[in-house]
Amino acid sequence: xxNQRQDNTAGLxxxxxxxxxxxxxxxxxxxQWDPPFCGDLDIRIAADGTWYYLxxxxxxxxxxxxxxxxLKREGDKYFLVTPVEKIGILVEDAPFLAVEMLRExxxxxxxxxxRTNVDDWIVCGPEHPLRFDPExxxxxxxxxxxxxxxxxxxxxxxxxxxxxxxxxxxxxxxxRMFGIASAGSFFPLTQAEALRDLS
Numbered sequence: 001x002x003n004q005r006q007d008n009t010a011g012l013x014x015x016x017x018x019x020x021x022x023x024x025x026x027x028x029x030x031x032q033w034d035p036p037f038c039g040d041l042d043i044r045i046a047a048d049g050t051w052y053y054l055x056x057x058x059x060x061x062x063x064x065x066x067x068x069x070x071l072k073r074e075g076d077k078y079f080l081v082t083p084v085e086k087i088g089i090l091v092e093d094a095p096f097l098a099v100e101m102l103r104e105x106x107x108x109x110x111x112x113x114x115r116t117n118v119d120d121w122i123v124c125g126p127e128h129p130l131r132f133d134p135e136x137x138x139x140x141x142x143x144x145x146x147x148x149x150x151x152x153x154x155x156x157x158x159x160x161x162x163x164x165x166x167x168x169x170x171x172x173x174x175x176r177m178f179g180i181a182s183a184g185s186f187f188p189l190t191q192a193e194a195l196r197d198l199s
Contacts, residue, residue: 027120030072030081031149040088041080043067049097049117049154068118071095073150096120096153098145101162110166112182114145116153122146125183130155130163132189141189164189 044052051058051067058064072081078091100115112124122128124145131152132141143155143163155163169178170186179188 027068027148028070028081030070033072033081033083035081035084035086037079038085038087040090043080043089045078045089045091045095047093047154049099065118068095071151094144094152094154096147096151098153098155098159101159103166109184110182112163112166112180114153114155114159116147120147123183124180124187125185129185130180130182130187132187 042054046052051064058067067080070080070082072079072086073095078089078095079086080089081087097117098114099117102113102115104111104113113121114124114128115121122145124130128146131144131146133144134140135142143160144152145155147153163180166180167178167189168181168186169176170181170188171177172186172188177188178190179186181187
């Protein structure tokens with residue numbers, strides 16, 4: 001087992017070394033790269049945001065941030081990308097988690113700032129919208145916020161409760177909707193009447 005763990009670490013270090021040659025600080029311009037597909041790698045991002053390599057959690061946060069900086073989505077598939085190769089990985093739900101939220105009251109209204117589990121800060125608004133997907137079979141919803149390039153962060157359950165407390169009602173297309181307002185945008189969660197039925 002110890003030898004396998006050492007081999008896993010050595011493999012990760014090799015992958016990281018190749019990525020560091022092309023990735024600088026912050027997200028790499030992967031949308032500008034179109035390298036050939038080089039196969040799948042046994043890297044998985046679990047629904048709770050944990051990254052795994054060969055079945056073992058990747059415990060080094062700087063390494064996870066490096067991999068996240070070269071993550072690309074094409075349709076429903078995810079890849080780690082450099083200018084010369086594209087490697088497929090598995091994402092169970094969303095590649096990131098939104099783990100912290102700060103509210104900023106400005107003269108033009110509320111702005112909500114979110115931090116992801118890889119330390120990206122984003123402002124919820126037109127460029128980083130919220131979306132609410134149905135959660136089956138519970139009948140609830142799962143909240144997500146756009147991070148970049150069709151990559152989304154799932155909002156943790158604790159933050160979701162905080163979001164709901166900040167919710168407001170607005171008329172939208174002739175219907176009274178309950179949702180979240182931030183940076184001049186409104187993101188409807190449900191019809192206000194349905195929400196009252198639940199209370």
